[in-house]
Amino acid sequence: MFIILSNYFIYIWLTIIICIHSFVHQIRVELPSVSESTSLELDEYNEINFDQNSNSLYNTSKHVFYWLYTSNETDGQLLNRSEPRMIESTTYDLANPMKLIVHGWLGTTQEKEGLCSINIKSYFKVGNYNVICVDWKQYSTDLSYAIAKARAKHIGKDIARVVSRITKNMTEGTADMHLIGHSLGAHIVGFTGKILTNLVPRITGLDPAKPMYEKSDPQDRLDFTDAQYVDIIHTNGDQNALFEALGHIDIYPNGGKSQPNCGKMDKRTGSCSHIKSYHYFAHSIWAKEDYVAQNCSSWDDYKNKKCKNNDTTFMGEHVDKNKTGTYFLETEIED
Numbered sequence: 001m002f003i004i005l006s007n008y009f010i011y012i013w014l015t016i017i018i019c020i021h022s023f024v025h026q027i028r029v030e031l032p033s034v035s036e037s038t039s040l041e042l043d044e045y046n047e048i049n050f051d052q053n054s055n056s057l058y059n060t061s062k063h064v065f066y067w068l069y070t071s072n073e074t075d076g077q078l079l080n081r082s083e084p085r086m087i088e089s090t091t092y093d094l095a096n097p098m099k100l101i102v103h104g105w106l107g108t109t110q111e112k113e114g115l116c117s118i119n120i121k122s123y124f125k126v127g128n129y130n131v132i133c134v135d136w137k138q139y140s141t142d143l144s145y146a147i148a149k150a151r152a153k154h155i156g157k158d159i160a161r162v163v164s165r166i167t168k169n170m171t172e173g174t175a176d177m178h179l180i181g182h183s184l185g186a187h188i189v190g191f192t193g194k195i196l197t198n199l200v201p202r203i204t205g206l207d208p209a210k211p212m213y214e215k216s217d218p219q220d221r222l223d224f225t226d227a228q229y230v231d232i233i234h235t236n237g238d239q240n241a242l243f244e245a246l247g248h249i250d251i252y253p254n255g256g257k258s259q260p261n262c263g264k265m266d267k268r269t270g271s272c273s274h275i276k277s278y279h280y281f282a283h284s285i286w287a288k289e290d291y292v293a294q295n296c297s298s299w300d301d302y303k304n305k306k307c308k309n310n311d312t313t314f315m316g317e318h319v320d321k322n323k324t325g326t327y328f329l330e331t332e333i334e335d
């Protein structure tokens with residue numbers, strides 16, 4: 001009974017998501033230029049409200065939360081933004097690398113097997129880190145993707161403010177700073193990178209969102225100029241995510257469009273393939289050698305073994321930051 005019921009809810013949920021996706025796509029298909037300018041106006045509208053009305057929904061400091069995880073506080077501490085010693089009052093240790101993780105549309109930080117929790121588990125399995133999960137669910141759970149998307153720049157700006165405070169205006173603890181974003185979160189960390197005064201050492205884009213970003217200029221989406229090194233993992237390209245290369249390195253596991261063991265439903269929703277990007281990433285943190293990607297110009301060439309003598313790198317956390325271009329691999333290990 002429970003299984004039938006929960007399947008039923010999943011079905012309703014997926015239907016809602018599909019409707020929204022089709023709706024978003026419909027707007028784009030029918031009114032491409034108008035839709036672009038609408039979203040720009042929306043941005044300006046948000047900008048005006050952004051810092052003026054303390055009760056406004058657009059005052060991100062009331063709606064975006066930062067959860068800090070350190071080796072001896074793995075349950076998470078909520079950063080208190082009214083506290084002058086916001087960082088000093090926590091177990092944040094400037095000697096350890098900072099990993100900042102941002103979820104996507106309809107995401108949260110609380111899911112048991114979600115982006116935040118599986119990556120935290122992996123990081124603390126191998127070392128000492130300051131992991132910050134950015135919770136912007138008060139905006140991201142808006143059922144309109146278009147509205148969530150219009151807020152992405154503001155979330156990026158908010159993160160930049162908090163990061164500046166943590167690093168004393170980018171003067172401390174910045175050498176190991178790494179921003180990681182999934183889907184819409186990938187563009188958000190891109191915006192953060194654009195705003196911060198020094199170039200962030202690394203940004204990882206996990207299957208950067210595609211709807212309403214296909215035609216965006218580099219300043220309106222994640223781009224390789226947003227950090228010293230930008231690595232992208234594409235797992236659901238051309239569906240929920242962009243397929244085109246955006247980073248210094250773009251890695252396409254299993255061709256980058258759909259992932260194995262995702263079931264039939266995935267052809268329609270792509271959601272399983274889309275989240276594989278962060279499952280692969282979390283796995284790569286503690287299992288460095290499990291994903292070896294090869295420089296290749298296409299999946300066909302890769303499958304036909306035309307690239308087998310080409311250059312290789314690990315995918316994910318341990319990517320070789322000297323490597324650029326497009327890389328492919330077939331995953332043998334799930335997650």
Ligand SMILES: *[C@@H]1O[C@H](CO)[C@@H](O)[C@H](O)[C@H]1NC(C)=O
Pocket residue numbers: 050051052053054055059061062
């Ligand atoms: C936004 O909200 C925060 C927290 O309540 C408040 O301290 C701040 O003054 C607000 N910003 C503006 C511009 O009103």
Ligand SMILES: *[C@@H]1O[C@H](CO)[C@@H](O)[C@H](O)[C@H]1NC(C)=O
Pocket residue numbers: 071072091128
């Ligand atoms: C957390 O661990 C560090 C060592 O990594 C230690 O210096 C610090 O005192 C610990 N903090 C707490 C609150 O236990």
Ligand SMILES: *[C@@H]1O[C@H](CO)[C@@H](O)[C@H](O)[C@H]1NC(C)=O
Pocket residue numbers: 080081082083084
């Ligand atoms: C946050 O910090 C402010 C200023 O120190 C303090 O008044 C407030 O109680 C703190 N909030 C929480 C939840 O600790």
Ligand SMILES: *[C@@H]1O[C@H](CO)[C@@H](O)[C@H](O)[C@H]1NC(C)=O
Pocket residue numbers: 168169
């Ligand atoms: C950071 O920069 C702001 C604005 O320039 C300044 O007010 C603030 O004191 C600086 N903070 C630190 C820790 O240097």
Ligand SMILES: *[C@@H]1O[C@H](CO)[C@@H](O)[C@H](O)[C@H]1NC(C)=O
Pocket residue numbers: 295296297301306307308310311
């Ligand atoms: C990789 O292999 C392909 C196919 O053999 C070849 O065209 C390409 O030049 C190679 N790239 C590098 C960087 O070796």
Ligand SMILES: *[C@@H]1O[C@H](CO)[C@@H](O)[C@H](O)[C@H]1NC(C)=O
Pocket residue numbers: 320321322
């Ligand atoms: C990357 O290149 C730099 C110099 O260009 C070199 O010092 C470093 O060892 C290289 N890193 C790897 C992992 O090969």
Ligand SMILES: *[C@@H]1O[C@H](CO)[C@@H](O)[C@H](O)[C@H]1NC(C)=O
Pocket residue numbers: 295296297311322323324325326
């Ligand atoms: C990978 O191949 C691309 C061309 O597809 C090339 O520009 C790039 O330099 C290659 N990277 C390495 C590390 O060989």
